[in-house]
Amino acid sequence: MQPTTANAASPLMSDTETKVPALPPLLDPTIATLLEHSPGRVMELVEQFGSPLNIVWPHILHKNLHAMRSVLQAHGVEHQIFYAIKVNKSQSLVHAAVDAGLGVDASSLYEFRDALRAGAKPEQICGTGPAKPDAFIADLVSRGALISIDSVEELAVLESLLSDYRDNWPIRVTLRYRPSASLQSRFGMTANDLEHCLRKLSTQKAAFQFEGFHFHLGGYRPAPRAEALCELVDWVDTARALGLSPRMVDIGGGIPIRYVESDSYDAFIASHHDGHYRNATTPTSFYPYGGRMDAQKWLSLFLASPCRDGQNIADYLKQENLVLGLEPGRSLVDQTAVTAFRITRVKALGENDYVLFVEGSSFSACETWFNSEFLQDPIHLPCGLAGANDDKPCRAYIAGHSCLDEDVITNRFLPFQSRPQTGDLIVYANTAGYQMDLLENEFHRVPMPNRIAVNSDLTTVVLDDLSGEAE
Numbered sequence: 368m369q370p371t372t373a374n375a376a377s378p379l380m381s382d383t384e385t386k387v388p389a390l391p392p393l394l395d396p397t398i399a400t401l402l403e404h405s406p407g408r409v410m411e412l413v414e415q416f417g418s419p420l421n422i423v424w425p426h427i428l429h430k431n432l433h434a435m436r437s438v439l440q441a442h443g444v445e446h447q448i449f450y451a452i453k454v455n456k457s458q459s460l461v462h463a464a465v466d467a468g469l470g471v472d473a474s475s476l477y478e479f480r481d482a483l484r485a486g487a488k489p490e491q492i493c494g495t496g497p498a499k500p501d502a503f504i505a506d507l508v509s510r511g512a513l514i515s516i517d518s519v520e521e522l523a524v525l526e527s528l529l530s531d532y533r534d535n536w537p538i539r540v541t542l543r544y545r546p547s548a549s550l551q552s553r554f555g556m557t558a559n560d561l562e563h564c565l566r567k568l569s570t571q572k573a574a575f576q577f578e579g580f581h582f583h584l585g586g587y588r589p590a591p592r593a594e595a596l597c598e599l600v601d602w603v604d605t606a607r608a609l610g611l612s613p614r615m616v617d618i619g620g621g622i623p624i625r626y627v628e629s630d631s632y633d634a635f636i637a638s639h640h641d642g643h644y645r646n647a648t649t650p651t652s653f654y655p656y657g658g659r660m661d662a663q664k665w666l667s668l669f670l671a672s673p674c675r676d677g678q679n680i681a682d683y684l685k686q687e688n689l690v691l692g693l694e695p696g697r698s699l700v701d702q703t704a705v706t707a708f709r710i711t712r713v714k715a716l717g718e719n720d721y722v723l724f725v726e727g728s729s730f731s732a733c734e735t736w737f738n739s740e741f742l743q744d745p746i747h748l749p750c751g752l753a754g755a756n757d758d759k760p761c762r763a764y765i766a767g768h769s770c771l772d773e774d775v776i777t778n779r780f781l782p783f784q785s786r787p788q789t790g791d792l793i794v795y796a797n798t799a800g801y802q803m804d805l806l807e808n809e810f811h812r813v814p815m816p817n818r819i820a821v822n823s824d825l826t827t828v829v830l831d832d833l834s835g836e837a838e
């Protein structure tokens with residue numbers, strides 16, 4: 368029962384159609400050791416908790432945090448990190464973030480409640496989200512959380528609540544800015560709206576405590592964020608001229624992570640073609656799975672970007688006594704989880720091509736629903752039944768259990784060194800960042816997959832369930 372990467376190059380594959388460059392996943396050493404030395408333990412856990420099984424190592428979040436903080440500290444920048452709780456429904460990851468002293472970015476009433484349940488102090492939570500329901504706003508106000516106001520209309524709702532919540536004055540707010548890099552976005556405010564809100568806040572200082580500006584951009588490049596922060600420099604001055612005291616600029620999330628080694632990734636992208644996909648379609652858009660930027664490099668580049676009067680961003684923030692707010696999701700949960708699928712049927716498509724049906728669905732590994740692919744090789748753990756796996760190389764794509772033809776975990780044909788069998792496991796690494804549970808549902812009335820939180824040597828295994836408790 369030795370683990371292999373599904374795409375490990377095989378000398379027997381002479382057909383150019385099947386010669387796909389390997390994309391082995393990067394693995395945290397804890398996880399690599401488990402998969403390499405104790406695959407039977409993973410089998411036991413799937414036996415016990417079902418397939419697919421999400422396995423979470425919360426302690427790895429602390430490593431990611433440490434790496435980010437070391438850059439921020441090296442630049443001497445005051446910072447406040449809010450864990451973007453939307454990235455995963457694991458409550459143990461929220462606990463890990465809170466235990467490490469992080470704040471939480473909550474985009475719904477339910478995320479807010481789960482953050483509180485994990486022990487987050489309300490004043491360390493920021494409520495984001497573009498169209499907060501009244502009940503969410505009311506809860507944020509009554510608990511003294513920070514509220515990122517997305518629009519003139521949202522400020523009006525807050526103003527309408529002022530008399531009911533007099534005991535909770537001042538209500539702590541930031542204003543969400545719409546950077547010039549995303550003018551078509553419906554999120555955040557244009558210059559006119561921002562000015563309108565600043566003026567409103569400046570006339571209601573007893574009721575509102577204006578704490579600064581916020582933005583979040585799609586994509587993962589540091590440059591548009593650096594530009595957006597520079598665009599806010601004049602707005603910080605405007606706010607101060609109005610007698611307000613901004614203390615923070617919160618740049619949202621979007622710090623990238625790496626799933627596969629960069630050279631393999633570049634080689635893959637350069638050589639894959641329609642013949643490598645069961646639908647004969649090479650997807651055109653991917654997350655930068657093998658990008659050359661990790662969180663540390665990204666933060667260094669961002670902080671060193673030019674800002675005002677020859678100063679870089681780090682110097683500007685320090686000079687203006689501004690705190691850098693960050694809302695990392697994916698980058699904080701890098702490497703914290705894997706998802707194991709049990710193969711339920713292996714169906715031949717041709718001499719050497721197969722479809723592997725797994726217990727689980729593409730709703731637990733969601734990129735194909737975005738016309739893309741989760742581009743990394745899964746790890747194949749044979750179940751070890753005597754004689755079950757012949758060593759004939761083959762290629763296979765992976766499908767979910769449902770009746771939807773589109774329910775595929777990968778459209779890509781993956782080369783396998785030995786033909787997978789019913790009962791084998793397919794393990795996807797690094798699934799915590801949106802992969803495992805963004806689209807998760809109970810289609811066909813199949814219960815939600817289980818999630819367990821484990822410690823580094825798997826001596827502690829606890830259910831990390833959706834009711835919000837790590838038991």
Ligand SMILES: Cc1ncc(COP(=O)(O)O)c(C=O)c1O
Binds near residue numbers: 472696
């Ligand atoms: C407002 C806001 N903050 C933070 C995040 C987290 O982004 P990421 O997981 O890319 O760090 C998101 C993601 O959509 C967001 O919308």
